[in-house]
Amino acid sequence: MIRVQAVAPGTLGAELGLVPATELLAIDGRPLEDFLDWEFLTADEQFVLRARLPGGEEVEYDIERPEGLPMGVTLEPPRIRRCANHCDFCFVDGNPEGARAALWIRDDDYRLSFRYGNFATLTNLKPWDIERIVEYHLSPLYVSVHATDPVVRRWILRNPEAPEVVPQLRDLAGRGIDFHAQVVLVPEVNDGVQLERTLADLWSLGAPILSVSVVPVALTEFSKRHLVRELTREECRAGLATVDRYATRAVAERGVPWCYGADELYLRAGEALPGAEWYGDFEQRENGVGAVRYLQGRIALARGRYPDLAGKRIAVVTGTAMGGLMEHVLQPLTAETGAHFEILALENSLYGSSVTTAGLLPGRAIQDALRGRRDLDLALLPAESVNDDLLFMDDLAAQALAAALPMPVRLSYDFADALVEEGVPA
Ligand code: SF4
Numbered sequence: 001m002i003r004v005q006a007v008a009p010g011t012l013g014a015e016l017g018l019v020p021a022t023e024l025l026a027i028d029g030r031p032l033e034d035f036l037d038w039e040f041l042t043a044d045e046q047f048v049l050r051a052r053l054p055g056g057e058e059v060e061y062d063i064e065r066p067e068g069l070p071m072g073v074t075l076e077p078p079r080i081r082r083c084a085n086h087c088d089f090c091f092v093d094g095n096p097e098g099a100r101a102a103l104w105i106r107d108d109d110y111r112l113s114f115r116y117g118n119f120a121t122l123t124n125l126k127p128w129d130i131e132r133i134v135e136y137h138l139s140p141l142y143v144s145v146h147a148t149d150p151v152v153r154r155w156i157l158r159n160p161e162a163p164e165v166v167p168q169l170r171d172l173a174g175r176g177i178d179f180h181a182q183v184v185l186v187p188e189v190n191d192g193v194q195l196e197r198t199l200a201d202l203w204s205l206g207a208p209i210l211s212v213s214v215v216p217v218a219l220t221e222f223s224k225r226h227l228v229r230e231l232t233r234e235e236c237r238a239g240l241a242t243v244d245r246y247a248t249r250a251v252a253e254r255g256v257p258w259c260y261g262a263d264e265l266y267l268r269a270g271e272a273l274p275g276a277e278w279y280g281d282f283e284q285r286e287n288g289v290g291a292v293r294y295l296q297g298r299i300a301l302a303r304g305r306y307p308d309l310a311g312k313r314i315a316v317v318t319g320t321a322m323g324g325l326m327e328h329v330l331q332p333l334t335a336e337t338g339a340h341f342e343i344l345a346l347e348n349s350l351y352g353s354s355v356t357t358a359g360l361l362p363g364r365a366i367q368d369a370l371r372g373r374r375d376l377d378l379a380l381l382p383a384e385s386v387n388d389d390l391l392f393m394d395d396l397a398a399q400a401l402a403a404a405l406p407m408p409v410r411l412s413y414d415f416a417d418a419l420v421e422e423g424v425p426a
Helices: 012-016 035-041 110-116 127-133 151-155 167-172 193-204 233-254 263-267 291-301 320-337 362-371 398-404
Strands: 002-007 023-027 046-051 057-064 073-075 141-144 181-187 210-217 260-261 313-319 342-344 378-382 409-412
Touching: 002 012, 002 035, 002 233, 012 057, 012 127, 023 035, 035 073, 046 233, 110 127, 127 167, 141 167, 151 233, 167 181, 193 210, 193 233, 210 233, 210 263, 233 260, 233 263, 260 263, 263 320, 313 320, 313 362, 320 342, 342 362, 362 398
Parallel strands: 141 181, 181 210, 210 260, 313 342, 313 378, 378 409
Antiparallel strands: 002 023, 002 073, 023 046, 046 057
16 A cells, blocks of 8 residues: 655646545555556556545546656655665665664665665565566666675675575576676775676676776774774775786677776775766766766866866865875866865764765864855855755755855756856766
């Protein structure tokens, strides 16, 4: 059963009289479990919907839906599938005490993998889920493979029950499902020969494995550091060398690099990032693969439309990972606008200095850095560091932060969105 959260006016849902708290029970007699059922089963032009109105009355609607007419129904958020694993590097274990409830959820949900590109391990799939993936053609899925050797993978996931991933992928691939895979690289566990084996196994699955990213394990001050450590610079270099070997082969045989090192792997290795063209459609950008080149591309896209900001002092807040690269990224903006950009690469006061990404910066660290800065005309804050409710990781609201600072602030993904008035095309 799923429940209506909101109905947009002027849509079919509103015309039918669906209201918030209506329970959507079945389509053509088939019970509705979640948003996937709702979306796929209501895609037909004709169907019968059984629903229970908030007053308890059950109603059957015989619906004819002209093509393109939206149902206009927003559902209550789905119950997230919980994770069956206990990885040593799990971000949940790296949370500080008192972090908000949502940060303690270990989600491992193939539905969100399809919808939002969240990585899932596929270790909690029931036979029914597999049939659904195939029936609804949930493709591509984003899968945390980590290692294809079943023993090593079970060790990484701390899940002795984890099914073998290669047969799982092969079976689904044979039924039309494609994948983006990731390997979180853990020193002395799935690097070296294990990484070789993993990439070889994934390569042998052929075209359905669309891409593989290799991401260095990330830990916070609170992670289980007695069980897992970060990669050294040399280990990052060795990992990149393996990635490069497979990418070179893939370019020769398939015309695309296929296997990508995350930006963080290059930064930690002290090696230069590949050019933007390497990343194609930036399919694993959300996983930190090509994010820097993508950002540079976004800045360039708005060239000629930036305002004259000569004489303005603008702070750019970021995490320490991007601190060293940001000057280079901002050069074209400085040249075009005449502004003086001051890079504030902040340490993460919530998770510890090992967490270097801008997306996890707490609001209070930003507040502390900017509170006394009356010399600034504007501060640009990383938009990815707030959630949909505009709260930072430490629950500080963006609005409260703005009110506490002496300069105007803007949340920005790519500078162009904050500096060019009419915006830039997505
Ligand atoms: S798969 Fe591992 S890292 Fe991901 S939520 Fe589960 S325990 Fe955490």
